[in-house]
Amino acid sequence: xxxxxxxxxxxxxxxxxxxxxxxxxxxxxxxFERGEYPGSKNLFGGVLYSTILNxxxxxxxxxxPVERHITKRRYSLLSQNSEMAVEFDxxxxxxxxFNNSFTVLRSKFDRWFAQKAEDAGAVIFTETxxxxxxxxxxxxxxxxxxxxxxxxxxxxxxxxxxANSLLTEKAGLKEKPLPHQMITASKEVISLPRxxxxxxxxxxxDEGMALEFFGGAVKGMIGSGFIxxxxxxxxxxxxxxxxxxxxxNMKPNDLLELFKSHSVIKKLLRGGKxxxxxxxxxxELGYKNLPKLTVDGLLIVGDAGGFVNPSLYREGTNMAMYxxxxxxxxxxxARQSGDFSEKGLEGYIKxxxxxxxxxxxxxxxxxxxxxxxxxxxFKEYPDAVLKFAEGYFTISDLSKDELHRQAWKGFKDxxxxxxxxxxxxxxxxxxx
Amino acid sequence: MKIIVCVKEVTDTAxxxxxxxxxxxxxxxxxxxxxNPYDEYAMEESLRLKEKHGGDITVxxxxxxxxxxxxRGCIALGADRAIRINDKSVKGRDSFVTSKILAKAIKNIxxxxxxxxxxxxxxxxxxxxxxxxxxxxIPCISAIKxxxxxxxxKEAACNREIEGGLEVVKCNLPxxxxxxxxxxxxxxxxxxxxxxxxxxxIETLELDTLDINPSxxxxxxxxxxxxxxxxxxxxxxxxxxxxDTAKELTKNLKEAGLI
Numbered sequence: 001x002x003x004x005x006x007x008x009x010x011x012x013x014x015x016x017x018x019x020x021x022x023x024x025x026x027x028x029x030x031x032f033e034r035g036e037y038p039g040s041k042n043l044f045g046g047v048l049y050s051t052i053l054n055x056x057x058x059x060x061x062x063x064x065p066v067e068r069h070i071t072k073r074r075y076s077l078l079s080q081n082s083e084m085a086v087e088f089d090x091x092x093x094x095x096x097x098f099n100n101s102f103t104v105l106r107s108k109f110d111r112w113f114a115q116k117a118e119d120a121g122a123v124i125f126t127e128t129x130x131x132x133x134x135x136x137x138x139x140x141x142x143x144x145x146x147x148x149x150x151x152x153x154x155x156x157x158x159x160x161x162x163a164n165s166l167l168t169e170k171a172g173l174k175e176k177p178l179p180h181q182m183i184t185a186s187k188e189v190i191s192l193p194r195x196x197x198x199x200x201x202x203x204x205x206d207e208g209m210a211l212e213f214f215g216g217a218v219k220g221m222i223g224s225g226f227i228x229x230x231x232x233x234x235x236x237x238x239x240x241x242x243x244x245x246x247x248x249n250m251k252p253n254d255l256l257e258l259f260k261s262h263s264v265i266k267k268l269l270r271g272g273k274x275x276x277x278x279x280x281x282x283x284e285l286g287y288k289n290l291p292k293l294t295v296d297g298l299l300i301v302g303d304a305g306g307f308v309n310p311s312l313y314r315e316g317t318n319m320a321m322y323x324x325x326x327x328x329x330x331x332x333x334a335r336q337s338g339d340f341s342e343k344g345l346e347g348y349i350k351x352x353x354x355x356x357x358x359x360x361x362x363x364x365x366x367x368x369x370x371x372x373x374x375x376x377x378f379k380e381y382p383d384a385v386l387k388f389a390e391g392y393f394t395i396s397d398l399s400k401d402e403l404h405r406q407a408w409k410g411f412k413d414x415x416x417x418x419x420x421x422x423x424x425x426x427x428x429x430x431x432x
Numbered sequence: 433m434k435i436i437v438c439v440k441e442v443t444d445t446a447x448x449x450x451x452x453x454x455x456x457x458x459x460x461x462x463x464x465x466x467x468n469p470y471d472e473y474a475m476e477e478s479l480r481l482k483e484k485h486g487g488d489i490t491v492x493x494x495x496x497x498x499x500x501x502x503x504r505g506c507i508a509l510g511a512d513r514a515i516r517i518n519d520k521s522v523k524g525r526d527s528f529v530t531s532k533i534l535a536k537a538i539k540n541i542x543x544x545x546x547x548x549x550x551x552x553x554x555x556x557x558x559x560x561x562x563x564x565x566x567x568x569x570i571p572c573i574s575a576i577k578x579x580x581x582x583x584x585x586k587e588a589a590c591n592r593e594i595e596g597g598l599e600v601v602k603c604n605l606p607x608x609x610x611x612x613x614x615x616x617x618x619x620x621x622x623x624x625x626x627x628x629x630x631x632x633x634i635e636t637l638e639l640d641t642l643d644i645n646p647s648x649x650x651x652x653x654x655x656x657x658x659x660x661x662x663x664x665x666x667x668x669x670x671x672x673x674x675x676d677t678a679k680e681l682t683k684n685l686k687e688a689g690l691i
Contacts, residue, residue, distance in 0.1 A: 002627070036464070108462075125626055148622035 004030045004123075006331060007143055007154040009130045009167065011038035011114045013317045014302025015160030017324030020056060023121040025332055030152060031117070031124045032145055038124065039110030042162075043280040045187065046228035046235030047210055048109070049318035050100040052325060057116060061098065065108040067230035068208025069098035072201070075312070076264070077215040079386040083264045094207065100318075103208050103228045103235065105189065133157065133171060133298070139341065140171070140297035156297055156340045158327050160320075163281040163303040165291070173300060174291035179243035180372045181289065183282040183310075186256040187237030190272035194232045200268065201229055212312070215382030217262070218255045221248055222371060222378050225259045226314075227268060234272060236260065239282060241372065252279050284310040287365025293352070294345045299327040309360050310367040311431050319357045326351040370430040376415075377427055384414040433487030433583060435478045436538050436546045438564070439471040439506060441499040442554040456658040467502040470549025473611035476618040477579055478547050479510045485583050488512040490541055494530050495519050500634045508621035508629035515541070517637045526651035531563030533649075536642045539568060543606050545588070550575045550610040561610035571603040575612040581605070 006022050008015045011033035022029045035041035047070060053060055061069070071093040076085040093099035118124050125145070134142035134151060142153035161167050163182075168174045192200075201209045208229045217225035223240030238259040245252060259265055285291075285306040293300045301307075302320035309315040330348040334340050352358045371377070391407030398406070443449065443463045450459040467475075478489045490513040491506040493499050503514035517537055522529065538546060546565075551558035558574070565572030578591035588607060592599040593614075621629070639649075670680045685691045 123627065123630060125623065128623070128626075145623060147620055147626075149624045150622075152623065 004028045004154040006156050008158045010160035012042050014320035014324040016113045016117050017321040018158050018328040019117040019122040021325050021328035029122045032128050032130050033126050034129045038114030039107045042106045042110045043278050046103050048102050048104045052321040054097050065112050067103040068206050070101040070210050071207045072209035074211045076213045077382050078213050079216045079383045081263050082386045103230050156331050159300050160302045161304045163283045165304040168304050180241045181285050182242045183239045184242050184252045185239035186252040186279045188274050189233050189276040191233045191275050192272045218258050220379030284368045287362045294342050296341045301327050311364045322357050367430045384411050433544045434542050435489045436543045437475050437478045437491045438548045439493050440468045440552050441465050441502050442468045451658045456655045468549050468552045472618045473615045474547035474549050476616045503634050504629040507632050508625040515635045522649050524651045526653050527557045527559035528652045531560050535564045535567035546608040548610045550612050561608050565608035570606050572608040573601050574610040576609050577612050577614050
């Protein structure tokens with residue numbers, strides 16, 4: 001087997017972004033992907049932020065299999081049977097670059113993206129698992145692929161293996177994550193005719209909508225749900241920390257069934273047919289617990305690096321692409337000096353720190369911990385708030401003043417105002 | 433020894449197929465395509481033959497550009513040459529048309545042993561191998577589970593499974609053999625094989641170079657209708673506690689005439 005300039009493990013957004021950047025500069029790059037084709041095993045909720053992609057492939061939306069661009073956002077607080085929502089509709093997002101937010105289906109999108117790298121000269125080995133790194137005097141110098149003649153060498157390796165980071169753990173760069181640091185998300189793609197989607201969510205043409213559900217999305221347990229509109233399907237899903245799923249003795253799929261059976265959600269999915277069921281782990285490690293990102297001859301990018309913004313923005317793929325490009329740029333620099341040691345690659349960390357990736361990760365770094373300390377955000381508070389609203393809007397023979405007093409009293413009986421305000425302050429700081 | 437392996441691209445059996453609304457055809461857009469699993473056994477057997485007796489392997493398919501992927505897969509495994517006969521100008525096709533065209537191409541290449549899958553998992557007519565043999569006027573042994581070649585005698589022996597027993601059959605070479613499941617366990621491609629396959633150019637053969645009458649392209653059979661298998665009726669869950677549930681179950685089974 002020939003030696004490559006760079007080996008990349010994983011053909012997801014991070015790995016492919018790195019590959020594309022490197023082959024465009026004339027490097028020989030091998031990408032190893034365990035799936036049948038790039039994208040076959042890749043999954044996310046459904047909204048791609050594309051600031052980095054648009055730099056890599058300008059006006060990519062003209063060519064890429066994108067579903068809809070997001071012009072509408074809706075944030076809901078659910079109790080067991082009611083909803084309070086705020087909705088935004090931005091006509092300005094109808095123009096290029098479409099606010100860099102698109103719904104996509106990853107099996108199609110990642111395949112397209114990987115094809116771009118392949119067309120530019122990257123060699124992609126599919127259905128090939130990488131079992132381990134090869135070391136030479138402590139420096140990572142190659143990989144062991146699970147095939148005959150599977151020892152392949154390169155100057156530098158980029159590990160873009162994703163959330164289930166067996167290699168990164170094996171190399172001692174990352175601890176096994178704790179159950180509350182991993183979100184298990186289940187998702188269904190539910191088909192509906194195009195016109196139905198556009199009427200139901202009040203959309204024109206290729207406009208799309210992202211709906212996020214908090215509070216009692218899953219019976220008051222910690223977790224949240226979403227619905228994103230594709231062309232002729234909806235991405236519907238729900239995520240919960242593994243610790244919570246375990247405590248409640250549930251299966252990830254039970255959560256999704258609970259979410260789908262919520263009276264508010266049911267109406268939005270009416271008449272749809274489930275086409276696809278899938279699940280994914282999302283690493284919400286927290287800023288303090290990020291893995292070591294470089295060692296001699298190796299860089300960690302994407303989900304394997306824990307680059308996920310757990311806040312309202314739910315950003316992951318864009319960060320992954322940034323990290324891929326950043327790793328590639330450092331590799332190009334390191335080639336000048338021929339120094340692929342940890343020291344030679346340290347510019348990668350600096351590049352991440354100077355960018356939105358580390359800034360946002362630091363800003364939202366303790367969301368998982370904060371949230372797991374405040375289960376009341378998901379049950380007591382939404383119930384109390386919505387009960388208050390219900391009382392406020394209940395029509396009766398009482399004077400409105402009396403009505404308001406009763407609703408307010410009902411609220412105060414359920415929650416302590418001081419603690420409620422303090423929790424809200426903490427939650428706002430952590431999530432918004 | 434010249435070994436020919438005929439392969440076909442089929443849709444992955446794991447996917448749910450949709451029938452076109454306006455014609456008895458399968459909706460083929462966005463489907464995953466793979467090599468016909470029986471052809472994988474044929475391919476593996478060719479590699480074992482080559483390892484044992486030497487020779488070269490030509491893998492051939494009659495299909496569109498997409499089908500080059502399965503040819504590349506065969507190159508990665510160790511085929512020496514890959515040929516795609518372009519099916520662009522052929523409208524309808526059945527086993528007759530495919531066999532006629534393959535036979536013609538194979539004749540031009542030259543052959544000692546022709547290996548096919550015993551059938552394709554999509555339509556499953558199980559005719560192509562036999563019909564190729566007929567057009568080439570050579571023997572065909574179908575659904576083989578063991579294969580031995582005796583180059584010095586120009587002979588081959590095969591095991592076939594028959595109802596209640598095993599049959600050992602011999603024939604003279606050249607001949608066509610169609611592979612049954614169990615003939616071998618196909619190997620995985622090596623990394624260097626995959627590399628080689630990525631770089632290798634697939635030869636494309638246009639039909640007009642094959643000297644075939646246009647009448648030969650007319651299928652002999654025509655699909656007039658395609659329909660879905662009958663839907664399974666919904667199951668029934670009996671809820672409650674024993675012994676009531678057992679009684680209820682017995683009652684239900686009796687009503688259904690099952691006991």
